[in-house]
Amino acid sequence: MKKKHLLLVGLLLLLLIAGGSFYYQYWHQQQQEKTAVKQVARAYTKAFSRQDFKQMVRYVDHKQLTGGDYRYTSKQVVARNVAVFGRIGANQLNVKNLTVRRQKPKQYQMTFDLHLQTMIGPLNVKHYQAAIQLVKHKWRVVWTPTLLFPHMNGTDTVQLQWQQGKRGKIVDRHGKALAVDGQLTQAGMIPDQLGQGHTRTERLTAISQQFDVDLATLKQSLQQNWVTKTSFVPIKKVKQQPKLTGVTYRAVSARTYPSGAASAQLIGYVGPVTAADLKKHPQLQSNGTIGKTGLERYYDAQLQGRDGGTITINNDDNVVRTLLKRKKSNGKTIKLTLDRTKQEKAYRQLAGQKGAIVVMDPRNGQLLTLAGAPSYDPNQFVAGISQKAYQKYAQDKAQPFLSRFTQRYAPGSTFKMITAGIALDNGTITPATTRRISGLKWQQDRSWGDYQVTRVKDAATENMTQALVNSDNIWFAQTALKMGSQAYLNGLQPFFKPKLKLPLTMQPAQISNNGKLDRQILLADTAYGQGQLLLSPIQQATFYSSVMNQGNMQLPTLIAGQAAKRQAVLKQASADQVKQALVQVVADAQGTGHALQIAGHNIAAKTGTAELKLQQDTTGKQNGFLMAADADQNRYLMVALLEDNGSDAVIKATKPLVESFY
Structure with missing residues (x-):
């Protein structure tokens, strides 16, 4: 019995092992x-x-x-x-x-x-x-x-009924278009009209040369999945319609910029959506457009329209199933405080020179012009700018893509009005303070070495108004040194502290590289707008609004209906006294701004020339500035800049614009 039992157990074990092996092989085969x-x-x-x-x-x-x-x-x-x-x-x-x-x-x-x-x-x-x-x-x-x-x-077939959502407009304060959807002509290829083999290559080569598009790009376009023999395969947007075999034309919706180069650096332009754009913004369509620069880029999310329509599965004329239904929506209109007429006038007055003109309404901070020159035609980019035309812009030493109204410069003598206001505030001077100065050069002591502050007019005695009328660097350098760096810094800080809430890329205004005035020469130079002081024309206009607003600095705004804050930075009496002195800069026959005089109107102004020389008593580049404001009704404040020029050239260039304000 024992042997039979052991034999049975062994047999069962063999069966279990064999079964397990078979199951494992079956399971392994199934997994494979x-x-x-x-x-x-x-x-x-x-x-x-x-x-x-x-x-x-x-x-x-x-x-x-x-x-x-x-x-x-x-x-x-x-x-x-x-x-x-x-x-x-x-x-x-x-x-x-x-x-x-x-x-x-x-x-x-x-x-x-x-x-x-x-x-x-x-x-x-x-x-x-x-x-x-x-x-x-x-x-x-x-x-x-x-x-x-x-x-x-x-x-069954799949059908698309498409309704295009329009991109929002950008308009000026009066509703005049600065960026709007219009129509352009699109050139396109019809594949079955291009022929085959050598003939096809010849025709594509002719198209490539005519439209300045790489041959490889044309061939790649024809290989897209959706292309059929009779498809319209876009090449580029064009202004003319040359006759070429295999090419036809159609009107397409396209962004247009009625103000052209006059507003290009501010408004920017749109371009085709790229793979990088799609990665950042998956909601965009590969055949759509996106803001590439300027306000078109900054406000792209608000400007973008949303396409709508339906995608259905159809059998003959019957809808079997609706896959997607979406209501179209148009983009938002962005209304600016800008005045297009004044903007275009300002651009024309720059006449291709390197410069900028910023005009603000100092009562509310609304920016009326932000013009920079030289500039470029944004419509060329929408139409599909050629590589040759782009290189011409890119290699231009005058930098037409540079928005000079946002670039920082040493403001030169226009900044003396701020120094004067601070000195009046803290009692360093009064309007009657008179200084006796001899000669055209001055230094505090021999520790300055060879460095001297220079001035243009040799006036023996001057009070604050006369110093502003004559634009005397020495007078203001002495004032700052008497005031001391800490008192001057305390007066400057309220101007530099606020952040400007503008849809523009602009570095903060700078007092000095380290924010201190820890050297006497640096303190003296800062007082008349040089040293390491850096302000953009927009920041200058903001600072100088305090003189026109009884000591309240008006922050700027570019969006219509958007209020901007004010901040008290000077005492009212100090600001008013400086303002009256600036009126004399124009009214006085000897004033540096006298050429700006317009009969029947009081204009407050300050000229400035910032020297960019590497060494004293040498010839170097300079930038000319002008601040001009309506001293009667406070309706405008203009800051103008011309690179490589003096302030006289700025007055000559901008006087027609100032005259147009009246």
């Missing part, structure tokens, strides 16, 4: 099989998501492309996918939730969801299904029209 199926599913969906439909059909069973209402070849499957997804502007296809499940021997079921962007917005499609079968020792997808979109059959 499932892994192979998953690899095919991943390869198919990866090619599908890339819209590489030629690669995709390699994983399809070519002998199972026939159904009740369709009979396809592999090439027709590719063409069907291209037509369906090209028609809706599909991009950024992303397959999600991919699974494979065994249904029966030699057959699995693949399921997945799809997220994609279309011409009218994002679309989520759920429950794609397809069988994967073993065909001649290879796993292959059984393709049906439901792999285009679920529920599609062989006779």
Whole structure:
């Protein structure tokens, strides 16, 4: 009995071992099989998501492309996918939730969801299904029209009804357009008119040369998935329509800039959406536009319109299923405080010189002009600027892309009004304070070495008004030294502390490199607007508004209806006394701003010339400045700059603009 029992136990153990081995082999085989199926599913969906439909059909069973209402070849499957997804502007296809499940021997079921962007917005499609079968020792997808979109059959089509959301306008204070959607002419290729072989190459070469577009770019455009023989394949926007075989033209909506170069540096321009743009802003469409520079870029999110429409599955004229429905919306209109007429006038007065003109309403901070020169034509960029034209701009030493109204400069003698106001505030001077100065050069003591402060007019005695009328550097240097660096800094800080809330890229105003005035020469130079002092023309206008506003500095604004703050920086009496002195800068026949005089009007002004010499008593570059303001009704305050010029040239250039304010 014992032996029989042991024999039975051994037999059972052998059976268990054999069964376990068989089960393990079966399980291992199933795992290998499932892994192979998953690899095919991943390869198919990866090619599908890339819209590489030629690669995709390699994983399809070519002998199972026939159904009740369709009979396809592999090439027709590719063409069907291209037509369906090209028609809706599909991009950024992303397959999600991919699974494979065994249904029966030699057959699995693949399921997945799809997220994609279309011409009218994002679309989520759920429950794609397809069988994967073993065909001649290879796993292959059984393709049906439901792999285009679920529920599609062989006779269904996908239709797009598209409504374009318009980009918002940028307008001036009176509603005049500064950036608006208009119409341009688009040149495009018709593939079946280009011919084949050598003829095609010749025609493409002629197109490349005519429109200054790389031949490789043209060929790449023709190879896009959506392109058919009769498609209109865009080349670029053009102003003329030369006759070329294979080329036709159509009117298209395009951004236009009525003010052209006069406002280009402020408004900027739009351009085609790039791959980098899509990565940052997935809601954009690959065939859309985006603000590239200026206010077009800053306010792009508000300006962008949203396209609308419907994407449907249709059978003949009947809608079988609606895949996506989206209401279009137009972008917001951005209304500026700018006055387009004054802006264009200011630009013309610069006459191609290197400079800027900023005009502000000092009563509320509204910026009326922000003109810079030289400039560029933004309409060229929208139309598709040639490489040659772009290089001409880029290599221009005058830097037409530079917004000089936001660039920082040493303000020169215009800053003396601020020094005067601070000195009056803290009692360093009174309006009657008179200084006796001999000669055109001065230094405090021998510790200054060879350095001396210089002036233009040799006036033996001067009070504050006379010092401003004569623009005497020595008078103000002595005032700052008497005041002391700490008292001067205490007076300057309220001007420099506020942050300007403008949609512009601009570095903060600077007193000095380290924010201190810890050397006597630096203190003296700062008093008359040099040293390491740096202000943009916009910042200068902001600072100088305090003199016109009874000591209240008015911060600027560029957006209509947007209030800007005021801040008390000087005592009212001090500001008024400086203002009266600035009126004399124009009214006095000996004043540096006398050439600005207009009969019947009181103008407060201060000229300035900032020298950029590396060494005293040598010839060097200089920048000319002018601050001019309405001393009667306070309706305008202008700060103008001309590089490589003196203040006399600035007065000559801007007087017609000042006259237009009356």
